[in-house]
Amino acid sequence: MDILIVDDQKSIRLTTSLALEAEGHYVETAEDGDSCLRRVKEENFDLVFLDLRLGDEDGLEILQKILGIKPRQLVTIFTAHASVATAVKATQLGAFDYLEKPFTPDQLRAILIKAKKALQTQGEVVRLQETVQELKSEAKHSSPPLRFTSEDKRTHEEFDILFRAAATNASVLILGESGTGKSVIAREVHERSHLRDKPFVTVSCPSLSKELLESVLFGHMKGSFTGAVKDTWGKVHAAEGGTLFLDEIGELPMEIQPKLLRLLQEREYERLGENKVRQSNVRVIAATNRDLPAQIAAGHFREDLYYRLNVISITVPSLRDRPIDLYRFACDYLSFFAGQMGRKVEGFSENGRSSLMRHGWPGNLRELRNAIERAAILARGNKIEAEDLPRPTPVSANTASRDPASGLCIGGEHTIDEIEQAHLLRVLEWAPSLQDAASILGIDKATLYRKRKRYGIE
Known part of the structure; x- marks a missing residue:
């Protein structure tokens, strides 16, 4: 104490x-x-x-x-x-x-x-009050809960690994593009663990200078740097017994990485300007949109730290790689925002759905949320039309990804026929009907029939 x-x-x-x-x-x-x-x-x-x-x-x-x-x-x-x-x-x-x-x-x-007993009771009361306030605030101002089930096979497998590990003390590394919901997923891991009643403390690694970030993480002693006017505890101390979430760990300065490695390996740390070694009992969850092996090769990230963080690692697929989930998320957002605004917008028109599915969504869930909120405001009728949504744009070269089923990559050495066949197969796998598939592909059902026959797709 x-x-x-x-x-x-x-x-x-x-x-x-x-x-x-x-x-x-x-x-x-x-x-x-x-x-x-x-x-x-x-x-x-x-x-x-x-x-x-x-x-x-x-x-x-x-x-x-x-x-x-x-x-x-x-x-x-x-x-x-x-x-x-x-x-x-x-x-x-x-x-x-x-x-x-x-x-x-x-x-x-x-x-x-x-x-200690009194503090434990007091803490439980405070956490219960905070939880009630958070739930009230989320119900009024936030988004609908993120789905942690998926009809996309790859996503389902990633979540299955993650939540099986949630009940352990293992460090977790969550990879994925910006906007895929990594911070929400990190909190869900905490909520599904034995630490759910303990603190969940977030540190945003890119948001501060090296000196301030070290102080925020580990705390500091009075006079340890300019502006340190009093002794201060850091986020590691605040997370004691619970979960420390390091958001965008790929941005962590090299000078601080050995100290984080020590925390993970030895469960020890020191406040800035203090020589006293302190013990810590926190579970670390980290997330990043960076390619950490590439960061290691470039000398920007320690290999030993990477392996300590990478005990359990998952990659959250982008929206363009899980189109069946994309439509479910869009419907969830629309229902939420329409209800919040008192608007009777009940779904997507055929051209609205086609536009939704053809957009690359480089901003993932963050971009989708904003787009659907805007559409719910601007919709003239009871359906979201194509003009209510962002103009469909192809996936840019820097966000293109390899299709896991076919191994093809946009911009790679592939023929148009190979790309078209792979795309047809993927759309037909998840589209609810042939009419929906044709609408998403921007063709009529007769053309879709001819293309299926041409490529031998049942």
């Missing part, structure tokens, strides 16, 4: 600190009310030991000020001036417990055990 000791006697502060640190707790001290209140405002302590008499100051007055700043703060009063009356008054004012000086190690340990 993080503990603050407030006592005007240096000997008490020192001996209590040593006893607590020997039990593995982090300890800070204060000798008067002002410094106590300042530290309580600046940091989050699990437990405060407060002397009843701080020189001329009344500890009970300080207690009330502490609880005014943080009403849930656990404060144990200790004093050599013990009496039933002061004990009762302290608890009536909100003190967590009462400890008479001099106290034995066993008495101190009993307070700590009691405090």
Whole structure:
């Protein structure tokens, strides 16, 4: 636990600190009310030991000020001036417990055990309240839940691997293009794990400079760099016992990578500017849209870190590689946004669906969500038409992908007939009917029949 000791006697502060640190707790001290209140405002302590008499100051007055700043703060009063009356008054004012000086190690340990139980209960209540607020907010302002089932064989297999590993402590690496929902998938892994009631903490690796990112991850000591005006805990500490999600890990600076490797291998870290080694118990999930083997070859990513992260790895396919899921997602988004706006838009017209399926969607789910939200606003009738959607554009060279079934790649050394045959086969695999397939291909049913006959497609 993080503990603050407030006592005007240096000997008490020192001996209590040593006893607590020997039990593995982090300890800070204060000798008067002002410094106590300042530290309580600046940091989050699990437990405060407060002397009843701080020189001329009344500890009970300080207690009330502490609880005014943080009403849930656990404060144990200790004093050599013990009496039933002061004990009762302290608890009536909100003190967590009462400890008479001099106290034995066993008495101190009993307070700590009691405090841990209280913190656990308190944490469960707070998490429940936060969950309720999140659910309310999501219901009003967010998107419909992302589907974690798929009729696309490859996607189904990837999710199956991922969620089988969710119940373990194994590190997970989620690969995929921007907009494929990697952060949502990471949270789902956490929710399906034994850590679901523990913290889920996200760090966006590209969002900060190297110095600030290291501080955000591991924390820092006062004065360790310009602007470090107080001791600060990092996200690793905040995620203790839960999940640390490193978004876009491919952007992690080389200077920080050895420290992350140490966290993964040794479960150890140090705050910036501090020499004390601290233990950590977090599960790491990482995600990136980068080609990490290529990053390793270019000298931008450590190979040993890659292997530590890559215990369980999946690749989230792009929307263009899972067209059957694309249409399901589009229908989900349309139902959600139409309901949110009070509009009676019930689906896609034939040309609207054809336009939807012919677009390359380089932005994946993020682009699809925005497009459907816009279409729900602009639709003139009760169906989404082609003009309500982005103009279909082919997949650009830098986002083209190899077709897993045929091995063909747009822009590769293939004939037009080979490309057409592979495309026909893929569309016919998932299209609900021949009419739907013809509409998506932009041809009539008679032309589709002739092409199937030409290529021997049943």
